[in-house]
Amino acid sequence: MGNIVSLRKVAKRYTRGKEVVEVLHSLDLDIAEGDFVALMGPSGSGKTTLLNLIGGLDRPTEGEVIVAGEHIDRLSGAALARWRARHVGFVFQFYNLMPMLSAQANVELPLLLTHLSAAQRRANALTALTIVGLADRARHKPSELSGGQQQRVAIARALVADPTLLVCDEPTGDLDRRTADEILGLLQVLNREHGKTIIMVTHDPKAAEYARRQLHMDKGALVDGQQVS
Amino acid sequence: MKYFPLLWATLWRKKTRTIFTLLSIVVAFLLFGMLQGVNAAFQQGVNNANVNRLIVTSRISLTEPLPIAQKPLIEAVPGVAGIAYASWFGAYYQEQKNFVFATPVDIDDYLKVVPELKIAPDQVEALKRTRTGLIVGLDLLQKYGWKVGDRIPLHSTIWVKKDDGNSDWPFDIVGTYDFTTDRSQNNGALFNYSYFDEARTFGAGTIGWWIVSVRDPNQSAQIAAAIDKLFENSPDETKSQSEKEFAQSFLKQFGDINFIVQAILGAVFFTLLFLTGNTMMQAVRERIPELAVLKTLGFSDTKVTVLVLAESLLLCLIAAALGLLLASLLFPMLKDYIGAVKLPTSVLVSGAGIAVLLALATGGLPAWRAKRLVIVDALAGR
Structure with a gap:
């Protein structure tokens, strides 16, 4: 399979007051389609910054970011937003669901950007909730769901538009071990049975074991790569 | 239309605050309807001369x-x-x-x-x-x-x-x-x-x-x-x-009714501008992570801006409609004093226009803030 993610000499610098902080240094990375990559490393190593660049949430200071065949570092703001809607599903540590919407309405959100009818949107959202095992909680608000259930809703939201890539930032960071294992198991099923490419940032070595490949970062650079299975 | 459920849910995110804001706008438009109605009724007498x-x-x-x-x-x-x-x-x-x-x-x-x-x-x-x-x-x-x-x-x-x-x-x-x-x-x-x-x-x-x-x-x-x-x-x-x-x-001989009406309404809407504007700013401030998530999901800056403006428009139009409806129902009670029996359509039309202007004025700044929001900073709580 070809690479779905290619980073060439990517650097990212932030300006904080008068200080310039270089978070990523001339980084090269290839991720194949269908891969499940765990991105590990200490706090401040640049994992989330790298994930944000791959997900099109941020732009590199230098270098090229090619994802799903597109030079996303060259896209305009509006084009990048359209690209994200089409190609990337996001899962966050704290779920980031809309508290005033039901689980189903949360999952439908990315579909508002498509031309699907209301009935089709509802059907697709229900399908995504069924995949994550929460069809019976479709009408519940986030506050009526457990942390694990909220994260499943977030995964359903990430999946519903059938993105090319799933980008997960500490998806189990706020969950207990058992619930975390359920969520990671779900991600593994999505990768192995549905062929979704997943890039996951985690601190947790046990979580990283669910990935096919582990990448370690330190001080803004990749230090090694380990094939898990 | 497909965004309406999202707008509606967002509007009622803080029910108490929305109800009080709504009530203050309803009262302002009730006052607008009654005073402008009286003014228009007097002017009608002049115009019918x-x-x-x-x-x-x-x-x-x-x-x-x-x-x-x-x-x-x-x-x-x-x-x-x-x-x-x-x-x-x-x-x-x-x-x-x-x-x-x-x-x-x-x-x-x-x-x-x-x-x-x-x-x-x-x-x-x-x-x-x-x-x-x-x-x-x-x-x-x-x-x-x-x-x-x-x-x-x-x-x-x-x-x-x-x-x-x-x-x-x-x-x-x-x-x-x-x-x-x-x-x-x-x-x-x-x-x-x-x-x-x-x-x-x-x-x-x-x-x-x-x-x-x-x-x-x-x-x-x-x-x-x-x-x-x-x-x-x-x-x-x-x-x-x-x-x-x-x-x-x-x-x-009764005084410059037009000036008095305009002065009262000017003061009311000036106050309302700050009240509603502050409410909208607060509402957007509280929802920064949510707006960042919408942008993450692929909502463009323009779309998020329009959503915030539409929310302000929805609030102002609902409240204005209620206020003007109340004014229409109460206005005939003034018949004995001013002779007019129906709130003139021109008052309803100008009320709707003012509601739109109020919405744009109070939603403008929060919408601009939402547009400029940087996803990674908002998600990181910066």
């Missing part, structure tokens, strides 16, 4: 009488088509709050000069036959449940009858009138000047004002000047104005 007519009053004041002997002199002014007169009777029915705009007239002259006033010919004849006859506007008749044939007393706050020293004037209702061009004027009454002039203790042979119809409205100014010139340097100098100018100056 007939361009073919002049009102001639004493130069000193509207309350200063003019001698009836002026009639043939005015009639002879070139361009004058007809002349009628009326006087201020200052009447009420039973209680002082039941003001009745009853006017003594010569009915034949009056109908020639005010042809839009419709009275059945047999009732005109009945008035002429009955010394104490009274022709009542349809609304006034309905208001007090009177009917033709009733004998009613009207108390005059000015005029005392010389036969018994009493201010209660008996009248026999002999007919009704319908003011076809301005039904808000259907709350008055007309009676015989001869009855009034013979029975009163003072002021015999005088009238309150002249109503002069002109052949060519374009000549009104010249005719008015000619009439005033006739009585220049006499004890009864006149002031001739078009009916519209007269209506405007009559209104000014």
